[in-house]
Amino acid sequence: MSEIQFHNATKRFAGNIEVIRDLNLRVRAGEFMVLVGPSGCAKSTTLRMIAGLETISSGDLMIGGARANDLSPAERNVSMVFQSYALFPNMSVRENLSFGLKLRRTEPAIIGSEVNRVASMLGLDELLDRKPRQLSGGQAQRVALGRAMIRKPAAFLFDEPLSNLDAELRVQMRGEISQMQRDLGTTTVYVTHDQVEAMTMGQRIAVMNLGRLMQVGAPIELYESPTNTFVAGFIGSPRMNLLPAETLLAGVEATGLLRPRTGTLLGIRPEHVIIGSRGEIGIGTARVNRMEDLGHEVLVHLSTHQGATLTARASGEIRGAVAPGKEAALSIRPDRIHMFHPDTGERLL
Amino acid sequence: MSLALKSVGNASALWFVLPCLLALALTSLYPVGFGLAVSLTNWNWGTQLDFIGMSNYATLLTDAEFWTVMRNTLVFAASATAIEILLGFYLAVQVDKLAIRTDLIRALIMLPLMMSGIVVALMSKVMFDPFLGIVNQFLGALGLGPSAFYGAAATAMPSIVAVDVWWQTAFVFIIMLAGLGSLPTDPIEAARVEGASEFTIFWRIKLPMLRSLLITVVIIRAIDTLKVFDLVFGTTGGGPALSTEVVQTFVYRTAFSYLQIGKAMATMILFSILILGVSIALQMFQRRGEVDR
Amino acid sequence: MNFVFALPRAVRLGRRLPLAWAYVFTGAMVLFSLFPVYWVLATALKTKRDGLANPPLWLFDPTAANFLKLWTHDTFKYTFLNSVIVTFIGVALSLAIAIPAAYAIVRMKVRGRNIVGIWLILAYMLPEFLFVLPMFSLYQWTGLYDTHVGLALMYQVHVLPLSIWLLSSFFREINPAIDEAARIEGATHFQILTRIYIPCTMPGMGATAILNTIWIWNELAIAIGLTFSRAQTVTLGVTSFRGYTALDWGAMTAASIIAIIPMLLFAVVAQKHIVKGLTLGAVKG
Numbered sequence: 001m002s003e004i005q006f007h008n009a010t011k012r013f014a015g016n017i018e019v020i021r022d023l024n025l026r027v028r029a030g031e032f033m034v035l036v037g038p039s040g041c042a043k044s045t046t047l048r049m050i051a052g053l054e055t056i057s058s059g060d061l062m063i064g065g066a067r068a069n070d071l072s073p074a075e076r077n078v079s080m081v082f083q084s085y086a087l088f089p090n091m092s093v094r095e096n097l098s099f100g101l102k103l104r105r106t107e108p109a110i111i112g113s114e115v116n117r118v119a120s121m122l123g124l125d126e127l128l129d130r131k132p133r134q135l136s137g138g139q140a141q142r143v144a145l146g147r148a149m150i151r152k153p154a155a156f157l158f159d160e161p162l163s164n165l166d167a168e169l170r171v172q173m174r175g176e177i178s179q180m181q182r183d184l185g186t187t188t189v190y191v192t193h194d195q196v197e198a199m200t201m202g203q204r205i206a207v208m209n210l211g212r213l214m215q216v217g218a219p220i221e222l223y224e225s226p227t228n229t230f231v232a233g234f235i236g237s238p239r240m241n242l243l244p245a246e247t248l249l250a251g252v253e254a255t256g257l258l259r260p261r262t263g264t265l266l267g268i269r270p271e272h273v274i275i276g277s278r279g280e281i282g283i284g285t286a287r288v289n290r291m292e293d294l295g296h297e298v299l300v301h302l303s304t305h306q307g308a309t310l311t312a313r314a315s316g317e318i319r320g321a322v323a324p325g326k327e328a329a330l331s332i333r334p335d336r337i338h339m340f341h342p343d344t345g346e347r348l349l
Numbered sequence: 350m351s352l353a354l355k356s357v358g359n360a361s362a363l364w365f366v367l368p369c370l371l372a373l374a375l376t377s378l379y380p381v382g383f384g385l386a387v388s389l390t391n392w393n394w395g396t397q398l399d400f401i402g403m404s405n406y407a408t409l410l411t412d413a414e415f416w417t418v419m420r421n422t423l424v425f426a427a428s429a430t431a432i433e434i435l436l437g438f439y440l441a442v443q444v445d446k447l448a449i450r451t452d453l454i455r456a457l458i459m460l461p462l463m464m465s466g467i468v469v470a471l472m473s474k475v476m477f478d479p480f481l482g483i484v485n486q487f488l489g490a491l492g493l494g495p496s497a498f499y500g501a502a503a504t505a506m507p508s509i510v511a512v513d514v515w516w517q518t519a520f521v522f523i524i525m526l527a528g529l530g531s532l533p534t535d536p537i538e539a540a541r542v543e544g545a546s547e548f549t550i551f552w553r554i555k556l557p558m559l560r561s562l563l564i565t566v567v568i569i570r571a572i573d574t575l576k577v578f579d580l581v582f583g584t585t586g587g588g589p590a591l592s593t594e595v596v597q598t599f600v601y602r603t604a605f606s607y608l609q610i611g612k613a614m615a616t617m618i619l620f621s622i623l624i625l626g627v628s629i630a631l632q633m634f635q636r637r638g639e640v641d642r
Numbered sequence: 643m644n645f646v647f648a649l650p651r652a653v654r655l656g657r658r659l660p661l662a663w664a665y666v667f668t669g670a671m672v673l674f675s676l677f678p679v680y681w682v683l684a685t686a687l688k689t690k691r692d693g694l695a696n697p698p699l700w701l702f703d704p705t706a707a708n709f710l711k712l713w714t715h716d717t718f719k720y721t722f723l724n725s726v727i728v729t730f731i732g733v734a735l736s737l738a739i740a741i742p743a744a745y746a747i748v749r750m751k752v753r754g755r756n757i758v759g760i761w762l763i764l765a766y767m768l769p770e771f772l773f774v775l776p777m778f779s780l781y782q783w784t785g786l787y788d789t790h791v792g793l794a795l796m797y798q799v800h801v802l803p804l805s806i807w808l809l810s811s812f813f814r815e816i817n818p819a820i821d822e823a824a825r826i827e828g829a830t831h832f833q834i835l836t837r838i839y840i841p842c843t844m845p846g847m848g849a850t851a852i853l854n855t856i857w858i859w860n861e862l863a864i865a866i867g868l869t870f871s872r873a874q875t876v877t878l879g880v881t882s883f884r885g886y887t888a889l890d891w892g893a894m895t896a897a898s899i900i901a902i903i904p905m906l907l908f909a910v911v912a913q914k915h916i917v918k919g920l921t922l923g924a925v926k927g
Contacts, residue, residue, distance in 0.1 A: 051822075051826055052825075052826075053822050053825070053826075072825075073822075073825045073826045073828075074825065074826065074827070074828035074829075078826065079826060079827075080822070080823065080826050082819045082822070082823060083819075084817055084819050086817060086819035086820045086822065086823035087820075087823075088820060088823075088824065088837075088838050089816075089820070089838075089842050090838060090841035090842045091838075099824070099827050099829075099837075100827035100828055103827060103828040103829055103833065104828055147823075147827070151827075361750070361830075361831055361832075362746045362750040362751060362752045362831075364742075365742040365743060365745060365746035365750065365831070366742070366743045366746045366747070366752060366758065368738070368739045368742070368743070369739050369740065369742075369743035369758075369802060369806070370758070372735075372739055372795070372798045372802060373761060373762070373765055373798075373799070373802065375795070376765070376773060376777070376795065376796055376798050376799035377761070377764070377765040377768075377773060377799050379776070379780070380772065380773040380774075380775075380776035380777050380780075381768075381772065381773070381776075383776040383779075383780070384772060384775060384776040387775075387776065394779070439667075440667070440668070440671050443663070443664040443667045443668055444664070444668050446660070446661060446664040447661075447664055447665065447668065448661075452913065452914075454668060454672060455913065455917065456909060456910060456913045457672050457675060457676060458671060458672060458675045459909055459913065459916070459917075460675055460676065460679060460906060460909060461675055461678075461679075462909075463856060463860075463902065463905040463906055463908065463909040464860065464902045464905065464906075465859065465860030465861070465862065465877050465880075465901065465902070465905075466860065466862060467862045467877045467880050467881050468860075468877075468880055468898045468901050468902050471880060471883065471884065471894055471895075471898050472678055472679075472682045472895070472898055473678075475681070475682060475685055475891055475894070475895060476678055476681065476682075480696065481694060481695075481696050481698060482698075483681055483698050486697055486698060515674070515675070515678065519675065520920065523917055523920055523921065524920065524921055524924045527917065527921040547660070562924070562925070565924055565925070566924060569924060572767050575769075576769045576770065578770065578771075578862065578863045579862045579863070579877075582862070582866075582881075583881065583884060596769070597769055597770070597771055597863065600771045600775070601771065601863075601866070601867075604771070604775050604778075605867075610775060613771070613775055614772075614775055614776070617769065617771055617772040617775065618772070620769060620772075621768050621769060621772050624767060624768065624769065625764075625767075625768075628767060
C-alpha cells in the first residue's frame with residue numbers, strides 16, 4: 001500500500017508535442033482513484049507513466065515516498081490490468097498467474113499455494129489448466145485481475161479494463177473490482193472514459209482534459225460543484241444544460257437568492273429543470289421540441305423564447321401534461337444553479 | 350535523468366541485433382568493399398596484382414561481348430518476367446473463380462517452384478532433346494517441324510525462357526491468388542448490386558486494389574530473372590556462340606576459367622548498379638500510382 | 643431463383659462459359675506443371691535401352707536399376723549428405739541470428755532501423771557472384787573454403803533478410819500490450835522473447851525454417867563458387883551428370899529425382915506454411 005504522487009510532471013512525445021503539462025496529482029495510500037476524461041486527454045499516458053511504460057519528460061513521480069522516474073517497470077512493484085487483458089497466449093491460466101512470482105524466484109511451494117488462494121478468490125479453480133483462448137471475456141478478465149493481485153503489489157493500475165465486456169458483465173465486474181480493492185486495501189489508479197464507471201467505483205475522481213487535470217474530488221463533489229464547464233458537462237448524463245443567463249432568466253427579477261449578472265454562463269442539470277411550478281422560482285414557459293420516453297423517466301427537449309435549448313428530466317407522470325409543440329411552464333430551485341465565467345469557463349461563487 | 354535508462358535499453362537492443370549485423374557485414378559489406386577494390390586491379394587470383402584504375406570498366410564498356418551479354422540478360426529477364434506475370438496472374442484469376450477447394454490444385458501447380466534450377470535445367474534437356482525428346486514428338490504430332498531447341502542460336506534463348514516460365518510462374522500465381530483472396534468483399538458486392546459486369550469489376554475494382562502487390566511481384570521476378578545462373582549453366586552454358594550467355598555465367602567464366610578477377614568484379618559492380626536502377630525505377634512507379642489514388 | 647431461370651438462354655450461357663473455361667484452363671496448367679515431372683520420373687525408371695528409344699516409349703517395364711546405381715555412386719551420395727549438413731547448419735544459424743534481430747526491430751528502440759532495413763534489401767537483391775568472388779579469396783586464406791560451415795555462413799546473405807522479414811511480420815501480430823504486461827511482471831526482453839514470443843509463433847518459425855531449407859537445398863551459384871569436393875552440395879552432385887545428357891539419361895534423371903524429393907515432400911506436407919511464407923515475403927520485400 002503506497003502513496004503515488006506526481007510533482008509538475010510533463011510528458012513530451014517525439015517532435016516536442018506536449019501531451020501532459022505540469023501534472024500535480026496525489027493518490028493517497030489505499031485509495032481507489034479514477035482517472036476519467038474523453039479520448040485523447042492523456043489519462044492512459046498518465047497511467048503508463050506510473051507503470052514505467054512511458055518515460056517522464058520532466059517533473060517527478062513518487063511511489064511510496066521514493067522517486068520512481070528511473071525505475072524499470074519491474075522495480076516499481078506495481079501491477080497492471082490491460083484493456084485487452086494481455087494474457088500470455090502460450091501459457092495456461094496457472095502459468096499466467098505464477099509468471100511474475102517465478103521471475104522473482106519465489107519458492108515453488110509458495111507459488112502453488114498463492115495460485116490456489118487467488119484462483120479460489122476469483123472462482124478460477126476449474127480453469128487453471130486452460131489456455132487464454134479457451135476463456136470467455138469475463139473469465140479472461142478475472143485471470144488478468146488474479147495476475148495483478150497475486151504479487152501483492154504496491155499499487156494496481158487499470159487501463160479501461162471493462163470496455164471489452166458486454167453491458168451486463170460490466171456491471172458485475174464493476175462490483176467485483178470495487179469489492180476486491182476494498183478487501184485488499186491496495187492503492188488503485190483506474191483509467192476509464194466512462195463517467196458511470198468513474199462515479200460508481202472511485203473514492204475520488206480525477207477529471208482530465210487535453211493533458212490537464214481539471215478537478216480532483218469525491219464523486220459527489222464533482223457532481224455538486226464542478227469547478228469549470230468541462231467537468232460540469234462531462235459528469236452527469238444527460239449533460240448539464242449550459243446557457244447564457246439572459247436566455248433563461250430574462251423574465252425573472254433578481255431576488256435575494258438569485259442574482260445572475262448578464263453575460264454569465266448558467267449551468268443547470270436536466271434533473272433540476274422542473275416542468276410545472278413545484279420549483280421555488282418560475283422562469284416562464286418554453287416550447288417542447290421533442291420527448292424521449294425511457295419508461296421510468298422522460299427527457300423533454302425544450303427551447304426558450306430567447307432561443308436557448310435545454311433538456312429537462314421528468315418522471316413518467318409528466319406524459320399526459322406536455323406534448324411536442326406545446327408550451328410548458330418551467331421552474332427551478334436557485335441553489336441548484338451553477339454559474340461559470342463566460343470566457344474562462346471557471347466556476348463563479 | 351532517464352538518460353541512464355535509455356542507454357541501457359539501447360545497449361540490450363544492440364546485443365539482439367549484433368549477430369545479425371556481424372553476419373551481414375561479413376557476407377555482404379566486406380565482399381562489396383573488397384570487390385570494389387579488386388575491380389580496380391588486374392588480379393589473377395595469384396601474384397599478378399597491379400592497380401590499373403578504371404581501365405577494367407573502360408575496357409568492358411567498349412567490349413562487344415559485354416554488351417551482347419547485357420542484352421541477352423535483359424532480353425531473358427524482360428520476356429520471362431512478362432510471360433510469368435501474365436500467365437501467373439491470369440491463372441490466379443481463373444482459379445479464384447473455381448467453386449471448389451483449391452488447396453490441392455495450388456499444391457500441384459507449386460511443385461516446379463520447389464525444385465532447384467539446376468535440376469529443372471537438366472530435366473529440360475531430357476524433354477527438349479532434338480532427337481529423342483518428348484517435346485519434339487508433341488510438335489510433330491501437331492504438324493510442326495522438329496526444333497533444335499538449345500542446339501541453335503535462334504531457339505536457344507526462347508527455350509530457356511520457356512523453362513523459366515515453367516519453373517517460376519507458380520510464384521506469381523500463389524502471391525496473386527492470395528491477393529485476390531484477401532480483397533475486401535464489400536466494394537465488390539456494392540459494385541455487383543450497382544449492376545457492374547464481372548469484366549468491369551475486375552478492371553475497375555479488383556485490379557486497382559491489386560496494383561501495388563502486382564508491381565511488387567514484378568520487382569521480385571525482374572530481379573530474380575536478371576540474376577539467372579543455374580538455368581543457363583545447366584542447359585546451354587551460354588552457347589551456341591554467346592547467344593545465351595548472361596551476366597552471371599559470363600562472370601563465372603571470366604573469374605574461374607580466365608582468372609580475370611578484376612574484370613569479373615567490375616562486371617558485377619556495373620551489373621549491380623543496373624539491378625539497383627531497375628528496382629528503384631519500378632518502386633518509384635509503384636509509389637507514384639499510390640499517390641494518384 | 644425464379645428470376646435467374648427466367649433469364650434468356652444466352653445470358654445464362656454467358657455466365658457459365660467463363661466458369662467452364664476456368665476449369666479447363668486450370669486443368670491444363672496443372673497438367674503443364676506435372677507432366678515434365680512425370681516424364682522425368684518415367685525416364686528414371688526405364689532401362690538404358692528403353693530410355694533412348696525413338697520414338698519415346700509410353701509403356702515400359704519399370705526398373706529401379708538407375709536408383710540403385712546412384713547408391714553406389716560415391717560422389718553423389720556424399721553430395722546428398724553434404725546438403726543435409728549444410729542445410730541444417732544454415733537454417734539453424736539463420737534462425738539463431740534472425741529471431742533476436744527481428745524481435746529487436748519490432749519491439750525495441752533500435753537506432754538506424756531504416757538503414758538496417760535497406761541493407762537487408764540490398765543483401766537479398768544483389769547478385770550472388772558480387773559476394774562470392776571476394777569471399778572465394780577470403781575463404782581460401784581462412785580455411786573456410788570447401789567447408790560445410792563456410793558455405794552455411796555465406797548462405798546467410800540471402801536467408802537472413804528473408805527470415806527477418808518473415809519473423810518480424812509474425813512478431814508484429816502479437817499484441818504489444820503482452821510485452822508491457824510481461825515487463826511489469828518483471829520479465830527482461832530476453833525472457834519475453836524466449837518464454838512468450840517464440841512459443842507463440844511456432845508455426846511462423848516453421849514456415850521460415852522451411853523456406854530457408856528449400857532455398858539452401860536448391861542453391862547453386864554460391865555452392866559452385868565456395869566448394870570444391872568435401873562440401874559439395876547435391877545441386878553440384880546433379881551438375882556432375884550434365885555431361886551425361888546424350889549418353890545416360892537414366893542416371894541423370896534418377897539423380898534429379900533424388901535431389902528434388904525432399905523438397906517435394908515439403909511441398910505436400912507444409913503447403914500452407916510455404917504459401918504463407920512466400921506471400922508474406924513478397925509483401926515485405
